[in-house]
Amino acid sequence: MARPTHDLEYEQMLLSRHGLVRHQGGRPQHSTLERSAYILLSRIRIQGPMSIGELSEAFNLDASTLNRQTAAAMRSGLVERIPDPEGGMARKFRITDEGARILDEERRHTVASLDRVMADWADEDIAAFATYLRRFNMDIERLGGRPWPRP
Incomplete structure (x- = not known):
């Protein structure tokens, strides 16, 4: 008999292919931020x-990959390079006001998309799903x- 993780694998694969699509005026709209910028x-x-x-x-990525991602984010005005606030030698990246505004907007659209997807779910079911998903992510992180820091 197959373990339930076989079913979970398939559903996780499907979840990873779904990009939550926002709609405006009945037409699908693409995200403002690329996924890597959203996470960064x-x-x-x-x-x-x-x-x-x-x-x-933090990301377990090669520095060259992050150099490309941060360079793109800087060109877009999402982050800026600053001296280390603690006096270290390495320069650091800080989110700009524009980056924060765009991130907040993207989050609002994502929450609205989740609200549409889960419109028929009870709040208790959504909370339980979030709890299981948090536990799943935390075990992967462990x-x-x-x-990953959480608010």
């Missing part, structure tokens, strides 16, 4: 300014040794 801005916002090394450790 979210992490910097919750943790504060971060260096390439800190981002590399195994990888990279906990």
